[in-house]
Amino acid sequence: MADTIAHYVSPAGLRMSVAYTTELVRQAQQLHQLSPVAAAALGRTMTGALLLANDFKNKEGVSIRIAGDGPLGSIHADAYESGKVRGYVDCPHVELPLKGPHKLDVGSAVGRGMLYVTRYSLLRHPYQSAIALTSGEIAEDLTYYLTVSEQIPSAVSLGVLVNPDTSVAAAGGVMVQALPDAEEHALSAMEANLQELGPISHAIQTQPSADILATLSRNLSFRRLSENTVKWECTCGKERFERALLQLARDDKEELLHDENGVEMSCHYCNAVYRLTPGELQELFGLKG
Template sequence: MPVSDYRDYLVRIISRSGSFRALACVTTELVREGCRRHETSPTASAALGRALTGGVLMGALLKTGQRVGLKFEGNGPIRKILVEAESNGAVRGYVGEPAVDLPLRNGKLDVAGALGRAGFLTVTRDLRMKEPYHGTVQLYSSEIAEDLAYYLTDSEQVPSAVGLGVYLGTDGSVAAAGGFLIQALPPQDEAAIDRLMERIAELPPLSELLLRGETPELLLERLFEGIPCDTLEKRAVAFACSCSREKIERVLISLGREELTSLLETQGEAEVTCEFCRERYHFERAELERLLAELP
């Protein structure tokens, strides 16, 4: 579907010198949908929104048909954030404790306090090979954006800058969300890197820019002013889950004959809820009997 049919989309550019590649996206609707499905508190909404947006950016680095998983695990009350993103712009995710809410810290939502200062970020890349690639680093600041930048720079050896913003209205609803990712490619232009870092440091709060209607194109123009760049693509992005009734049936079958029989005898029915999207799948007795009959 054309990008114009979506409010949420991503733009990818590359500098004509080949020294930088950058992505920027607006994710307001998809973050709003994820938070609605999980009934998140304001603090949890900010945490999930940043992680979902980060997933969109990380997924856009992949080749067609690949996917990436992000798992933030900390010692804070929210416990964990899991996100899965496809190369086609589809993203899904959830937080461990969606009701957790903390007082503001220096006038801002305390995402780092909710996730916890100590913990790990694990990135799993499914490149459609025999085994997925796993990379793990300690949480750098627990602010999500800085953790992703640290992972890309430290683990994948690609100097990166990441900015993520989620603006919540006075009623706790998601008013704006989006982000950017910039990577320096060899041969590195140190002077241009310094210029970009200065501009990122001088950037107004990203969430406020997004609230004022800053588009991905305008954000990239602001950051790369004076650096000739070409636009490679514009891509629609959306909150979308890969779960289905058929997949849930396979999960029930994987329980095995003994456990499925016990479920049938004790409850007579089953309801399975997808962790990522909260979609509920109900199975009547006749459906469970059919699945049981399919077992060898």
């Protein structure tokens, strides 16, 4: 089944987005050899970035960086161009004891620190906001961020379920936001529905999406605005690498030209490796070696 994100609106003043991200979290896990707790942390963050980047019409993109002092180091995720996402964690192999039956201790792996959110859109300049992490569990942190920093009362639920063999069983998330005219009964119905649904990753593993939507819509009416496929994809490429090299100072360029091995760079997001031989460098820089 392809990963998807769907956006809904209710006349009672609610906006809801539901993301299914099992495949793309599996891809991230294979690419980065993520331990279970790292897969959960990165999977939640990538799903959160997709949920936050909800203005697909204006090609909104969202980058999230979670800079905690825990053993995972920083978590990086970018969602862009209507449904593409990529991400990595500084220390992908971290293992921590479970904090309960089947409960990965993402909060301890992330630790204390800051959450940075950058929004890009065709409509305005990129802007970044930062807020201190509340729990490091990511969904709570994003909920707090949206409510305090963007001043939209929100509920975010994110989940990655990992099998005993450490493969990813299910991943996804739900974001609900209250519009200024939200009706009181709608807020309490939504709260009850989220409670009823329980952990989103478990729901995704055990129920068809129609049942999940039915639970989330109980006593509320939602109209679907859009549904898009979402997928893992990196933006890197040799041209980007060359453009970055061209921005170096002249002295640095000359130093690179003297290295008989040429230059090599690997992408943190997808591990792709780009190489330029001394001859290619010389041609790129238009300098004499």
